[in-house]
Structures are given as C-alpha cells and as structure tokens.
Amino acid sequence: MLVKRPQQLYVTSSGAVDMCLSCHTEEKLDRAHDVEMIGCSPCHLGNPLAITKEEAHQEMVVNPGDLRIVDKTCSVEGCHPADVHKVKNSLMATNRGILGTLLFYWGESDSQNTDLTVEELIASGHNSFALDYYRKLCGTCHLWKQKNDIPDAPDFFNEKGGGCSACHFLIPETEIKAAESLVADTASEEEKAKKIHPHITAKVDQNNCIRCHNRSGRIGLSYIGIFESEGYGTPYEKGGMTRNQLPGARFYLEIADDIHHNKGMQCIDCHTRNEIMGDGTSYAHYEEQLEISCEVCHSTNPGTTRKNNVLNNLAGTNETPLLKGKIDGVMRPLRPPRPGVCDFSPHKRVSCEACHSTWVPQCYGCHVKQDQRGKHLDKLSLKETAGLWEEGRSYIRYEKPMLGIWENEVVIVTPGCQDMVTVVGKDGKDSGGFNRFTMAAINPHTTQKKGRECVDCHASPKTVGLGEGTIYQQDGKLAFRSMSRGIETSSGRTVPLDAWVDIEGEQLQHGSRPNVRPFNKKELQKILQVGLCAGCHDSYQDPLWTNYTADMACPVTTQAKGRKNETSKK
Numbered sequence: 001m002l003v004k005r006p007q008q009l010y011v012t013s014s015g016a017v018d019m020c021l022s023c024h025t026e027e028k029l030d031r032a033h034d035v036e037m038i039g040c041s042p043c044h045l046g047n048p049l050a051i052t053k054e055e056a057h058q059e060m061v062v063n064p065g066d067l068r069i070v071d072k073t074c075s076v077e078g079c080h081p082a083d084v085h086k087v088k089n090s091l092m093a094t095n096r097g098i099l100g101t102l103l104f105y106w107g108e109s110d111s112q113n114t115d116l117t118v119e120e121l122i123a124s125g126h127n128s129f130a131l132d133y134y135r136k137l138c139g140t141c142h143l144w145k146q147k148n149d150i151p152d153a154p155d156f157f158n159e160k161g162g163g164c165s166a167c168h169f170l171i172p173e174t175e176i177k178a179a180e181s182l183v184a185d186t187a188s189e190e191e192k193a194k195k196i197h198p199h200i201t202a203k204v205d206q207n208n209c210i211r212c213h214n215r216s217g218r219i220g221l222s223y224i225g226i227f228e229s230e231g232y233g234t235p236y237e238k239g240g241m242t243r244n245q246l247p248g249a250r251f252y253l254e255i256a257d258d259i260h261h262n263k264g265m266q267c268i269d270c271h272t273r274n275e276i277m278g279d280g281t282s283y284a285h286y287e288e289q290l291e292i293s294c295e296v297c298h299s300t301n302p303g304t305t306r307k308n309n310v311l312n313n314l315a316g317t318n319e320t321p322l323l324k325g326k327i328d329g330v331m332r333p334l335r336p337p338r339p340g341v342c343d344f345s346p347h348k349r350v351s352c353e354a355c356h357s358t359w360v361p362q363c364y365g366c367h368v369k370q371d372q373r374g375k376h377l378d379k380l381s382l383k384e385t386a387g388l389w390e391e392g393r394s395y396i397r398y399e400k401p402m403l404g405i406w407e408n409e410v411v412i413v414t415p416g417c418q419d420m421v422t423v424v425g426k427d428g429k430d431s432g433g434f435n436r437f438t439m440a441a442i443n444p445h446t447t448q449k450k451g452r453e454c455v456d457c458h459a460s461p462k463t464v465g466l467g468e469g470t471i472y473q474q475d476g477k478l479a480f481r482s483m484s485r486g487i488e489t490s491s492g493r494t495v496p497l498d499a500w501v502d503i504e505g506e507q508l509q510h511g512s513r514p515n516v517r518p519f520n521k522k523e524l525q526k527i528l529q530v531g532l533c534a535g536c537h538d539s540y541q542d543p544l545w546t547n548y549t550a551d552m553a554c555p556v557t558t559q560a561k562g563r564k565n566e567t568s569k570k
Contacts, residue, residue, distance in 0.1 A: 005051055012039045018048040020056060030170075030199040043073055065164030067093065067119075067144050074164050083277060087164065090278030090289070092212075093143040094118060097285045099134065101512070105417065105436050106130040112513070113284045118142045122380050132378075133368070136389050139379030141212045149382060156247035160212055167208050167276070170201045203327045204276075209267045214246070217414070218361045221246075223267070223445040225257030227361060227398050255359060255398065258447050268326050269313065270297075272305065285513075294352035294447075297323060297334045341451075341540050346548075350410045353443045355451035360401040360444035362414050364497040365394025365487060371424040372431075394487065394497060400462045402500065405523075406441045406516045413465075416440025416512045418497060420489050435491045439465075439500050440512035454538050458531035465518040467499035471528065478503055478528065526550060 006022040018039030029035055033043070041048035046060035064073035067088060075084035091097055099121075100114035108130050120126070122144060127135065139145070145161025162169065206224070213220030218228060229251050233241030244252050260270065268276070275290055283289045291305040302321050303314040316322030321334040337343060347355075374388025404413040416438040425431035457463050461471055461480060469482040480503040484496035495508045502508060505521025519527065529550050537544045 010039075013037045014039075016042075016048070019051055020044075020046070020048055022051070023053070023056075027197040029197060030201060033200050042076070042079075045069070045072060063147055063162055063165050065162055065166070065168065066146055067163040068146075070163055083164075086274075086278040086280045087143065088119070088278075089280055089282040090143070090276070091283060091286055092166075092276075093278075094282055095142045096282065098138065099131075100284060102130050102134055102138075103128075105419065105438060105510075106133075106421075107434070107436075115282075117282075118144045118380070125381065129370075132385075132387050133370070133389060135378045135380050136376045136387070137391060141215070145379070150377070150379070154247055156211070165198075165200075166212070167204045168200050168202070169208065170199045170205065171196055172199050204266075204268050205327065206261075206267045217440075217442055217444070219443070219445040220267075221252070222359075222361060223258045223261050225255050225261070227253045227255045227359070228396065229253045230396060256446070256448060258445050259449050260447065263332060264328060264330060265325065265332070266327050269323065272309065272311070274307075274309070298337055298352070300336050302334045302336075344540050344545075346545070349405075349408060351412075353412050353447065354403055354410045356448055357401055357412050357444050357446045358448045358450075358452055359398045359446050360412055360414050360442065362397045362402070362498075363393050364396065364415050364418060366415075366417050366419050367392045367394070367422075368419055369422045369424060372426045373424065373428060400456070400460055401444070402439070402465055402498075403457065403463055404439065404441065404465060404500065404511070404516060404518050406513065411441045411516075412444055413439045413500070413512075413516070414442050414444070415497070416442075418494075418509070420487070420491070420494065422490055430490055433490050435489060435494055437494065437497075437509040438512055439509050439516070439518070441516050454534035455531060458527055458534045460531075462498060464524055464527055465500035466503060466524075467496045471503070478525065 006019060008022075009017060010019055010021040012018055012021075013036055016039055018041055020040035021035060024035070024040055027035055027040075039048065040046070043064040044060050044062070045064075047056050047058055050056040050058075061069050061073070064070070067084075070084050070087075074080050087093055094117040096114060096117060099116050099118075100109065100112045103109035103114060103116075104112040106129065108128055116126075118139075121131065121135070140150075140157055140160050143161060143163050143166055147160070147162040147165065148158045149161075150157055160166070206220070210220035210224070214228075221228060226246070228246060231251060233251050235242055237243060242251060244254070246252055270292055272291060275292065278289065281289075291307040291309060293306060296302060296305050296311070301318075303311050305311070311323070313324040313326055314321065315324045315331060316333075322331040323334055324331055342352075369390045371388045371390070372386060375384040375386055376388045377383070378385050402413050403410055405411070417440075418437045420433070420435050422433040423431045462468050466480050467482050467484060469480055469484075471478060471480050473479065482496045482499060484498065486494040486496050500507070500509050501518035501524070503521075503524065505519070505524060507518055511517050530548075532554060533544060533548075533552075
C-alpha cells in the first residue's frame with residue numbers, strides 16, 4: 001500500500017526542512033515564534049522529516065517549556081541558552097524556602113536553610129512526615145509541575161506549572177473569542193475540537209502570576225483587591241450563596257486593591273527579570289532573590305535596586321522620573337516620599353508597607369490531620385500513597401494588620417502557619433501530633449495612597465501583637481485582657497491565635513526568621529503611650545510632636561483628674 005505523500009517539501013525561512021507544516025497549516029503563533037520562520041519541530045521535537053502522523057509525532061512534546069525537556073527546546077543555541085539555568089535555580093522552581101521552612105517548623109531540621117529542591121524530590125522519591133504533607137497539599141505550586149498532569153482535577157490545578165510556559169503562556173484574546181464562537185450550535189464537531197495554539201510572550205500578564213500566587217500569602221489576590229473570606233457564602237443573594245467564588249469554591253469579598261493595580265500597573269512593571277526568573281544563584285529564601293523595594297521608585301534618586309541594578313523601564317529625567325509600563329507602555333510619574341510625613345523622625349524604622357498596607361489576609365489556626373488509614377495523591381510522583389491529609393482553618397480576617405520587627409525595621413506580619421497537627425493511626429486512634437505557631441513577615445501588596453491613622457497602630461492592641469482585647473491599668477502598670485482563650489488540642493491548649501506577645505514583652509509565637517520578632521516590653525510601652533495622645537493629636541504637623549517625651553502629662557486628663565478629686569472631697 002502506497003503512502004500518500006505531501007505535494008511539496010516544506011522548508012522554513014531559516015532553511016530547515018519541517019514536514020510538520022504539511023498538516024499544520026492554520027496554527028497562528030506570535031511573531032518571534034512564527035512557524036514559517038522556525039517550523040514546529042524546534043519547539044515540539046518529533047521527527048520533522050516524517051510524512052506520516054505516527055512517525056512525525058514520535059517523541060513529540062506538547063509543552064516545550066517543561067523543565068524536563070527544556071534543554072532540547074527553549075534553551076538550545078540561538079534561542080534562550082542562558083535562561084534555563086537561571087529558571088531551574090529560581091525559588092519558583094526549587095521551592096527551597098518552602099521546603100526548608102517546613103522541615104524546620106516540623107522539627108525535621110535544625111535550620112530553615114536546605115539544599116533540598118523539588119527536582120531532587122521528584123528524582124529521588126525522598127519522603128518524610130513533613131515532606132509527605134508538602135507532596136500532597138503543596139506540590140502543585142512550582143515550575144516542575146506539568147500542566148494537565150492530574151486527571152479530573154479542577155482547571156486551576158491543572159493550569160499551574162509548565163516550566164517556562166507557567167509565565168510566558170498566553171491565549172490571544174482575539175482567538176479566545178474565535179474559540180467561543182466554535183461552541184455555538186452551528187459549529188461542526190470538527191470545529192469544536194479545534195485547539196487554540198497559545199502565543200509565547202515576554203509581556204507576562206498578572207493573571208499568570210495570580211494562578212499560583214493566590215494561596216498562603218495570597219499576595220496575587222490581595223493586589224487586585226480580592227480577599228478570600230470565610231466559607232459562609234455571604235452576602236447571600238436571593239437566599240443562596242454569593243456568586244463571588246474563586247476556583248475551589250472559595251468565597252471572596254472585594255476590598256481596596258493596591259494603588260499600583262488601581263493605576264493599571266502589572267506585576268512585571270515592578271518585579272525585575274532576575275527576581276522572577278532568577279539570576280542563576282539558588283537562594284534559600286525569597287528575600288535573598290528579591291531586589292526591589294518601595295524606595296527603588298519612591299526616593300529622591302529612583303531607579304536602582306537593592307542589588308545595584310538599574311530598572312530597564314526607567315524613563316524621563318532626573319527632575320521628572322517616569323516608569324514605563326512593560327505591557328501597556330504608559331508612562332507613570334515616580335513620586336518621592338511626602339516630606340514631613342514619610343521622613344518623620346520617630347518613624348525612621350517604619351517600613352513603607354507597615355503604614356501604607358491598610359489590610360492583609362490573616363489566616364488563623366491551621367488544623368492539619370494525617371489519617372494513616374487512607375491514601376492521598378502525591379502531586380510529585382502522581383501516585384496515591386498511604387496517608388490522607390486534611391487541612392482547615394479556624395478563621396480568616398483582613399483588618400488591623402499586625403506589626404513586628406525584622407532586623408531593625410518595623411514590618412507587617414501575618415500568621416505564617418499556626419499548625420495544629422494531629423495523626424490518626426491505622427487503628428483509627430489519635431497517635432500523636434504537635435502545635436507550631438509562627439508569625440511571618442510579609443509585604444501584602446495592598447498599598448494605599450493614604451497611610452494608616454495614628455490610632456490604628458498606637459491605640460490598637462491587635463496591631464502591636466497583643467491580639468484583640470482590652471488594655472487597662474492595674475496597680476500602676478499596663479495590663480491586657482484578651483478576647484480569646486486559645487484552642488484546646490491533643491497537644492494542649494494554645495495561646496490566643498492573634499497574640500504574638502504578652503503585655504510584659506514575652507514572645508508567645510515563633511517568628512518566620514530568627515531575626516523576626518514582636519515588639520519588646522519597652523517598645524510596647526512607648527507605642528501605647530503615644531496612643532494616649534494620638535487620638536487628639538493626629539497630625540504629623542501637630543506642635544506636640546516637636547518636643548514630645550514619654551513623661552509628658554496630658555493637660556486635659558490632668559484637669560479632669562483634678563476636678564474628680566475635688567468632687568470626691570466634697
């Protein structure tokens with residue numbers, strides 16, 4: 001039987017023979033990857049000289065960006081040879097920070113630093129109690145994950161990962177509309193089966209970032225003004241649950257978005273290429289890989305990062321510096337800090353986000369259970385193994401972000417994981433567990449133009465780390481009565497979930513780094529002392545703050561006490 005042969009030899013403009021083009025005639029790609037220029041096989045491999053589908057598709061790959069094969073695709077000479085080494089060493093690929101911190105928190109390591117990576121876990125199959133938790137509940141947020149690798153899983157799981165494609169994968173809007181028309185009743189079955197070939201873009205849209213950055217710190221959601229709320233489904237709509245739901249039936253509220261998002265800025269307008277893709281160094285934690293800060297743009301001499309790199313989208317002049325949007329091309333002015341406010345001397349340790357982040361997701365009480373009678377899908381090996389994990393929370397809030405100290409700077413903190421771990425043995429009985437509570441420093445990406453009010457920090461016990469409750473004087477000293485009494489667990493009663501420190505300055509929960517801590521007793525007293533005045537004197541320009549000292553007495557309060565004493569004598 002004769003094989004039907006193509007009528008011509010298909011040659012790309014670069015001079016390579018690629019017979020894939022004899023069948024794939026309608027695929028439309030971005031200009032940099034135009035099929036007429038490079039063909040199909042440089043990206044998808046296979047056999048470009050074959051004239052049958054079966055032979056052509058042998059050893060073909062669907063996703064050229066997959067880190068398992070990217071050395072043969074994206075990183076070949078003439079394409080992106082220097083980038084793959086950087087990406088494979090980036091934190092989004094290694095997850096070293098997550099792995100090291102989890103192993104340390106759960107008592108399987110003496111340090112938060114580890115050389116263990118996702119790639120090694122996949123190759124070795126290495127496991128432990130903590131790593132089993134990671135493999136089954138956390139193992140979908142890394143670049144080694146393959147797209148569409150979990151059958152019957154929700155789309156938001158299967159769309160994650162994909163190596164280079166995790167960020168640079170784009171379905172053009174015009175082709176999305178075309179695809180929507182294909183599902184009309186008038187479309188044929190053949191038309192409905194058509195698949196849209198994605199574009200590869202350097203203009204990474206924030207939606208690709210949010211695909212992964214929507215759990216844990218939830219900074220992707222927070223940036224666009226979305227708060228994952230409690231599971232009540234409120235506000236109810238016509239007697240039913242609200243339609244505001246994230247993937248996975250997670251209800252949400254719409255709150256103030258970050259001012260940068262409100263101005264139309266995308267994630268990549270601030271975050272640099274080396275931050276996101278890596279610079280080739282395998283870092284242990286995110287703060288080591290990051291290089292931007294608020295001051296990079298908002299200073300008297302903007303444009304240079306913490307690692308002494310100049311922003312590649314800096315424009316304008318020294319007098320009127322501008323930041324060019326990497327996607328929309330809009331020129332946005334870089335405004336310096338407000339004189340007399342941002343440089344207020346008593347606040348010299350206060351970070352920008354500590355004042356300008358008016359809300360932050362705070363997920364309290366992480367209830368974790370491993371049931372050894374069941375099985376659970378290992379997201380790295382894609383096999384079900386013994387040990388069924390369940391996870392839930394006590395409650396989640398967004399108001400009154402808590403503050404703490406990181407090295408010598410006042411920063412925002414949020415529950416970094418308040419793990420209450422229980423193990424159910426094969427006999428169905430409680431076979432142990434532990435509690436490990438940690439507060440983590442975070443830049444929540446909820447920046448607002450107007451900073452927090454003075455009393456939000458100086459007169460709020462929750463903000464300073466004491467938790468919700470009442471501060472009062474007892475025997476001439478400050479005392480505090482908490483609204484919470486903690487939770488009774490198999491490992492004992494916990495401290496109040498929102499209490500990081502007590503009024504005497506004793507730390508009640510761990511910090512996410514050795515140098516992340518709550519305010520000490522002296523700092524608490526100073527902060528709360530200012531709160532007695534801040535309710536009335538709520539302006540930075542108020543003359544009171546020019547010569548303020550901690551031993552100053554309020555004349556209004558003093559007069560009131562005097563009148564009270566005179567009345568009692570009568």
